[in-house]
Amino acid sequence: MDGRHRDGASIYLVLTRHGSIDQDALAESFAERHDFDRGYGPSTGRLLRLIREGGDWRTLAREPFDGTGSWGNGAAMRVAPLGAWFADDPDEAARQAALSAEVTHPHPEAMAGAVAVAVAASIAPAKPPPGRFIDEILRHVPDGTVREGIAEARRLLTIADPSTASAVLGNGRQVAAHDTVPFALWAAARHLGDFKRAFWTTAAAGGDIDTTCAIVGGIIGTAPPDWLPHCEPLPSWALGQGSP
Template identity: 60%
Template sequence: MAAMSADPLARAAASLSGLALGDALGSQFADPDKIHYLDQRTLPPPPWRWTDDTEMACSLFRVLADHGRIDQDALAAAFAAHHDPARGYGAATGRMLGRIRAGGDWRSLAAGQFGGQGSWGNGAAMRVAPLGAWFGGDPAIAAAQARLSAEVTHTHPEAAAGAMAVAVATSIAVAGDRPSPAGFLGRILPHLPPSEVADKIVQAGRLLGDADPVRVAAVLGNGSGDRVQDTVPLTLWAAARHLDDYERAVWTTARAGGDVDTTCAIVGGIVGVRAGSLPADWSARVEPLPNWARGPVPT
């Protein structure tokens, strides 16, 4: 693995690039005509477009770059301002962001989702890896900040636990040592609240000896039901097994099927921060990140 940067902005940018690449590759397999590329483990033709996973991660990255922490009001405003419905947002999230743009209060809108229980979808987890990279080596702060970032759109406790798990995993990945797969998962769990997400990460640890992602997904889920409990554990299993191999981590995740853009975005954000550089032939196929996410930090 490459030496970790001491600059939180550089670490978060590396994670964002890995997330966007995983998202964009995974999104190709939503097209039934391109499934044969996955079966053959060959690259689909360009261009690869990223989805709402990356667009929301870009907003989170900008808030960290501008504030150094999660400012929830700024994050809600960024999500609403940059919301592009063509990126594949879920219907509930799209409606909520439209209401925020119209002047609605994100706190009441997020809390009122799904009859008042809040969303336990993947949105908070799929975008959060750059936050874990920003707070690299400090998983406790990463967990607390991830919870704040989740609350802006996803108030269900499971959604918070999923976001915390991904942020903590990325923070640990940034630390630069080489934990065993079991050790990697074991270091995540103390930072999570009691939850189904945590219970299934324990299950993921028991499945580390199984190299078949399809079999593992049959136990842990692959995001096909849009429940974070059935998404994050698989991604952490894949990241733990291939923490220093971006290509194997993403291909392994994609082969599990399901919500492939989201699972590959999560894994790409965790593993990409350790890669130093991403596969050049992959990166050449991906559309660039938006200028507002790539520009210099305002002074």
């Protein structure tokens, strides 16, 4: 479980305790359970350390990019459990996803990426046709580079080759929401209901594979039974069994 997977567990914990995203509680959980060895980026690692030392996340999170905050893909990577929590309620999933992203990634593009993934995870259990799946996501994503990329992913649904799709949409190599989320949604849309095909299609594109596969896997949902023994379980603290 890398840092962003661990943050997904914090989202789950906050939802179980509050029923919605309490931003202060989420920031506290992120900071308290920050583990440097889990592969956090340096900016996020610094942010969580300063929050843990008493800093205000509302100020600290907006320091990068001249006061607009990070537009990285971390908020999108960790948000799928939130979308699943609000299954069949994409409007609420979108609203809560924006709140969850703002704690560490308040840039509009990062928030748009988180909204898109949460909506996707919310509606994926119904297995809508690929085009309708993307259209519903677009209905919730504000104008910007992420939305333009998702619209392009919609146009590329007839393309089967992940390398071709990622050449247009990106594969997370830039570690930015707009370079990550559109391709992940393309892969998920083409293989809703087929975790293995979705996973290997995503991995075949290269780039930031742990992030793109985590997003796609989170959207698709339950992994095949023969894969589950190889997955790291939720930490005990996320299940209400104490601190790490």
